[in-house]
Amino acid sequence: MNYMKSFRHFAIAAGFAAATLASAGTAAAQETLTIYDLESLTGPGQTVGVAQANAVKLAVEHINEAGGLKVGDTTYTVELDTHDDRSQATAGVTAVQKMISYGKPVLMVGSLSSAVTGAYLPIVREREDFISIVMGAALFFTEEDKAIYHPRVAVAQYTESTVTFIKGQEGIKRVGVLTDNKHGGFVQQTPRLKELFGEAGMEVVGEEEFSFGATQFGPQLTAILRGNPDVINIRGYGSDVARAIKQARDLGYTGLIVSSSGIVAKDVIEAQADAAMTNARDLFVPLAGDLIEGGRNAEKAKAFADAYKAKFGEESGATSLSAYGGFFILARAIEKAGTVDDIPAIRKVLDDITVAEVSEIIEPMIPQEGGRAFREHQSYFALVVREWRDGRFVPVGFVD
């Protein structure tokens, strides 16, 4: 199977090389632009990390196939230099050190884990020769993080949408909250979540924690159920959420369960939670499948999903769309700024770039003031509400 895969890569590469050679004669000045990609290709973040890195590869391929980046009079072929942070903070820092050590301005994309991003942030935050487009990580970025742009949903948005969604349901007074205590984003948002529930007139009757990868949720759920909640909000990764839902049902809880985890069918199957998913909803930034089925940017999403599947032989993952869109945001900003090494100029373009200018963005990004993609370096998205029906998740609505 691996052999077949590598053969396919070879075939694509060969065809691509031929195309480049053919066009080389006509191009005026073709140079190479190196863009760094920091990804969690191994370690605990691997599953999502690889899906994110693949989408970056796909974006680069599409740009190069279309002739490369036109910056002023020069056309650049984009070359990726991918580094594996191994899902570890120190490995991420050393990788970033390596990029900086060449003494040239650094254009970087990627970063999946919040711990890795948080670890290299102090090194690059103030640098005038560094741009990082962070396509993963649950952290919330602001204008103070000068080098970082985050065209990816921040957990803060999940917090607000979750409360809005629950408020919209009928007869809900008591809320139980179960949080992954290794998930920096969710933990950071816990006080805000409680505040919002309070403002909405709901009472938090149980607030419990579990650790990423936990297999037993009995004590926590038992404690939450003592408060007789009308809804349980589970905040963590999909596979953990699926197991928690299963165990909540085993303990006799039949009420509404709301998560924001991007849970997928595989999570439900591995947890044997098929029957437990009734009356559970997941609020998440939409995946390609959700957009296709929910009829939002369906065509672009389908084209992306097909291209991804053709190239990598599997479905795209949780942050694939953000990575694809994020890469094009950077590419467009470079073209628009007309420079590859004047970082302040590129940043200036990024600050004002509009969603409409980057037609390759597939996710339902909500334009900010003046149609901008970023508000203080952070993007916002419409979220999808997903429900488990007949062995798969289907979108049942969007929260804008």
Next chain:
Amino acid sequence: MHRLTAFLPWLLLLAAMAAVLATGNGYYVTVAMLMMLWAILALGLNFILGYAGYFHLGLGAFYGLGAYGAAAFSASYQMPMIVALLVMPAAGALISVVIGPLMLRTRDLHFAVATLALGMIVSDVTNNWVAVTGGPMGMGGISRPGQIGIGALSIDGATTSGMFIITAAIFLALMIVAAIARRSDFVLILRGIKSDDMMTRSLGFSTTRYKVAAFAIAGAIASVGGVLYAHIVQYISPEPFTFFAASFQAFVVLAVGGLGSLWGPVLGSVLLTGLPEILEMDPHVKLLVYGAVLLIVTIVLPRGLASMGRVLSARARASANAKTKEKQT
């Protein structure tokens, strides 16, 4: 002749440090700092594990203590690094002295499990006491020291090279202390405890006091390592101080390098933290390699890499002897 061979490793070490610094390459300098960091942790562990023979599997607790203390001093109270560098080892030693007599009532496996539990508890606390440690969000905003020294001798601690010099200075100082300690009565008594606690006690030594001292030295040096880590990476989160990331790794570095040897921690660190970093090893592969190296070294070279020279020369001598014998007969 003997004197020269004793100095050779030191010269090599200094030369290697100078070479790394001369490249000015932030990546190599960072990797070298991490190597020194692990050598520091292992040489501290050597006192309680290598000399006294107590399986301390909770070093991460003190490493984390140093790092979180340093982060608090720097980020929350804007104190310079030197404050953390003085206070945290003292705190590490003090805590060790308080809990040491209790922990050291146990030995062998019990002590191993007790220290392991200590490390796990600290990991849990760093992850859950959000108000103080930042929980999984960790703590950032740790500022490195600025300009140190005068005139031509001054360095900028904020740069990676400056931080390297600070780390190297501390590392060398600790190596010299370790080299002196190795020949001291103190370490001799620790080795006596390892070989027979009861007998050592019967000779009139209060072995508990010595064991607690060794435990405290390991804790204090691990805290120094933590302070350095916080200032090298400038961001801390619970993960680097967990059992497999910290306590176990320090244990492996020392065990592979050579329990009770002076250069073992350095050799172990170069092989087990330097190489995997340069080779960008997949973390699972790295663990697999750790396991295999640990297994092979323990069985083939029970006294660690540091004994390799001795073992090889003994073999060479043995085979030379055999040959001369053959000639004679």
Next chain:
Amino acid sequence: MADVLRIDNLSAGYGHATVLRGVTIAIEAQSTVAIVGPNGAGKSTLLKVISGLVRPMAGEVRFRDEDMARWSSDRVVASGIVHVPEGRQVFPGLSVAENLWLGGYSHPERRQEILEDVLTLFPRLRERLSQAADSLSGGEQQMLAIGRGLMAAPAVLMLDEPTLGLAPVIIDQMTEALMALRARSNLSLIVVEQNLQLTRALCDRAHILVDGRIAASGATEELVGSDVMKIYLG
């Protein structure tokens, strides 16, 4: 008469420490041999080498003309060489009966028969059969240790300091029992013993082991009175 056990130029020790250096001893079938010597001379190590607990570094150990230097301890016992260690080493939590039962591990089919024999030799043990072994007195524990050794139906029984730390009255009883064993036609005894009186009464031949080497060998009567003995044992 044929030698049941031959030890030739044996060296052995622990790690880098050599304890025995070139020991040569021959033990005739049905004889009773004493190994005497100062503390640390290597007497216990010699027994441990024979019983397969310590591997020889050099030299030969032959049992009925078979090389047994590499035998595991269970094979040694099964072949009929049994070691009753110094300090008795009973199984503390088990009853006397269970201790004896374990001694018969290598001859399960003859257990009952041999048990009767042992209990006849040590009637004390019959009274104590269901008691925990660690509740016995020192002398009784020594009887149990020897009885447990006999349960393996040995051809060679090695006793390491069987009277050490026992009251004189118990030593007399022990001597009696050992004399009875000596009279058995199918048994050789190797006794490590400091008590010269017992040695003299019991053993035909004696070997003096000093600093890992045999310093003298001969008939017990001759050796006991000799200067050699005085020099080494005072």
Next chain:
Amino acid sequence: MQDIVNGLAQGTIYSMAGVGLVLIFSVVRVPNFAHGEPLMVAAMLPLTLMTFYGVPLPLALLIGIAAAIAMGVFFSAAVFARLSRYPEVALLIVSLALVVLISSAAVMLWGDSPRQTPGGPDIILDLLGARIPIMWLVIMVTALASTVALDFFISHTSPGRIMRAMALNPFAAQLMGIPVKRYHALAFAIGSGLAGLAGALFSLAFAVQSTMGAALALKAFIVIIFAGMGSIWGAFAGGLLLGLVESFGASYISSGYRDTFGFVFLLAVLLIRPAGLFARKTNA
């Protein structure tokens, strides 16, 4: 009531792992930190066999347990038997190395996401206000039954008596002509088999993952330290106690510190009664 049930369900796996470990530790006397690995393999293997080779569930579980037993025998015969002359620190290092080798190989094979074996009975009983999935009951009954069986085996059969003797005085046992290595392998086989049984059944009720071994071995050591090393029923009770401590601590104090409750309890026990909670005076 539900908290008691939760605690007992979690505690039984500690009990079974602890009972197996107590046997290995007292007979073979090696600090086998790799004890959790056979449990993990027995828990992970059945689903793989079912999905890739179409093996029916009961057979898959049995193969999983057999694999655990085989691992135990391998540890004993191929690893620890060869190291009998090494110092204890070497044994400790080797067992930690085994943990790392096996679990990282397992992660490469199975990934590290938790998963549950399908096909277990999906019935839930209501009992005194607590909800008890029938699989939990099966596990508790099996744990109790296997401990009773092991106790009978140790007290009333010849091999059991021999292992007891080896635990009490290994030196004397060797002098009895007992083939020590064979019984070491047997102790490893039974101990790892119990761990495997626990793992296989557990995978039907809860999610299991390829990195679970180290944590479980640690808990098993905590359990046998509670129990004072030598006692099978002590280990059984210790496991349940640990499960209850964790369950009640997590439910009533703070769920973030769930593991900490067990560790703090362990330290308290070590400090107050270094010999163990249920230790009697004479017991090797």
